[in-house]
Ligand SMILES: Nc1ncnc2c1ncn2[C@@H]1O[C@H](COP(=O)(O)OP(=O)(O)OP(=O)(O)O)[C@@H](O)[C@H]1O
């Protein structure tokens with residue numbers, strides 16, 4: 001079955017996928033139907049409207065030269081209290097996963113061996129729901145072929161963040177699929193740092209029950225890496241979902257986020273900041289569906305590009321009939337540090353309810369000369385002044401992070417990256 | 422301290438002459454004031470001296486302690502001891518006032534080859550100076566000038582001046598937008614920096630500021646030139662009679 005899948009993934013990953021999918025009943029079912037849907041949809045093509053600004057080639061070609069990478073020697077979240085889980089070459093580094101209060105963490109590979117598991121109600125299900133109106137076949141393929149992932153079941157307030165840190169050496173092609181289930185009244189924060197592979201296809205499915213709350217922070221800083229990510233989330237009533245991604249110096253990244261607000265009075269935020277230099281292509285593709293009353297959604301994206309780097313934003317807010325009192329906010333801005341870099345944006349609103357407030361804006365601009373002179377007149381040399389204005393530009397996106405300590409950690413990490421370049 | 426000779430400046434983009442031969446000699450330790458009608462070129466002079474882009478110097482020179490500053494980058498001029506308190510201070514969202522101040526202080530020290538100020542020492546000094554200017558801790562934490570009132574922005578300029586301890590201070594309408602008490606605070610801040618060596622060039626429209634910061638020399642600028650220089654009484658004359666007589670006199 002999966003063996004006949006398109007030429008997406010290296011033989012090794014295919015082999016690993018085979019091993020797992022030959023196991024438990026639920027997994028077999030989920031993977032088979034995902035595989036069938038991926039087959040039917042076919043691989044993304046350059047002519048697809050949905051891939052207008054980003055060439056899917058690098059994600060679908062079998063024989064891509066994957067260059068092993070060195071991570072910048074700058075650490076992040078060093079001072080934070082957290083539960084650490086390490087991935088090494090797309091596999092869990094240790095067999096034993098940490099045991100923490102109010103939360104159970106399991107591995108996908110172990111759950112796949114069982115005939116029944118709670119994850120069967122979510123795994124591949126949210127991804128399937130997110131296949132409308134556009135086909136996301138690479139996400140379906142991920143469901144069919146993922147070799148590892150974490151299944152996080154938050155049953156109460158999880159006091160410190162769960163951090164997944166990944167290290168990969170060599171030309172690893174990683175297919176990772178995490179599932180997070182947040183029960184009523186529960187809350188959990190998931191942090192992803194490092195890279196699963198030289199090329200990764202990552203899916204995270206998140207189900208947030210009524211009054212639950214989920215926070216996600218992701219750092220993408222692999223120097224030569226290719227990364228395709230999808231988040232599929234379903235958010236209940238009086239609940240919260242917040243995701244923030246910092247992307248610095250990856251070669252090719254596409255982050256898709258597909259959220260559905262299904263319960264009233266909830267709020268979701270998807271934010272991102274990126275620092276792009278030269279051979280850098282970064283794409284944020286967001287689709288937020290309001291299908292409940294009195295919900296708020298925010299999309300805040302800031303991209304700083306130089307030396308020919310390319311930034312893409314495709315963001316859509318869909319307000320279904322009956323989703324009254326929707327408050328939708330969407331802003332995507334780029335700071336172009338030279339004339340070789342470009343920002344391509346396609347903001348969209350589709351509204352079928354009459355009592356809604358939605359605003360969206362997209363801008364592209366150069367450095368503010370007045371502010372630059374102000375800083376220089378105080379003795380700050382030009383490169384440092386540009387760095388400060390870069391931080392100034394990105395600040396709004398970082399401001400979307402709720403935990404001030406995590407926001408501060410990201411800010412100082414950014415400062416270090418800027419100083420190092 | 423600062424020698425300006427026959428400074429002629431036009432806009433880079435269009436053929437518009439703004440300064441038409443400015444001569445000024447500012448001796449160390451003195452306070453000079455410049456007054457003059459709107460649009461006469463006072464701010465332009467302060468910008469050109471501090472290195473803002475968009476202007477072209479077609480003739481003349483400016484030397485700070487014998488060094489040709491027109492050849493220097495803005496940050497080098499700052500490190501050489503030049504400071505401009507802006508007529509319109511710029512807002513920088515997302516960058517904390519404190520971070521900004523510390524970056525400025527240490528950048529200048531680095532450019533001069535001096536050791537950087539430690540975080541602890543900096544904090545101590547900035548708190549003391551902020552207190553003198555009635556700038557509270559909250560204003561130090563907030564992003565640079567964002568949401569500051571007009572008067573707060575001006576006091577923040579003086580705080581920067583106090584932290585950077587420049588040799589040559591240019592104040593461009595620092596009194597505008599200040600209430601009476603704030604004006605006294607700012608004047609106290611300036612006077613506290615007068616040490617017999619530090620030089621000030623105070624651009625203002627009103628005598629009021631000069632009641633608090635006593636000038637040694639007052640210049641009148643019109644249409645890009647210094648048309649008259651004199652003692653403090655010149656400022657009083659302007660206050661009472663406006664510029665009409667002066668302009669006629671020199672026409
Ligand atoms: N960048 C610029 N572009 C166009 N015109 C300019 C520019 N800078 C200065 N000018 C013009 O040059 C003249 C002098 O301006 P400047 O700001 O120096 O005057 P000022 O004496 O400071 O006036 P005020 O008392 O109103 O502050 C004005 O006519 C102004 O419009």
Ligand SMILES: [Mg+2]
Pocket residue numbers: 463464465508593594
């Ligand atoms: Mg002016």
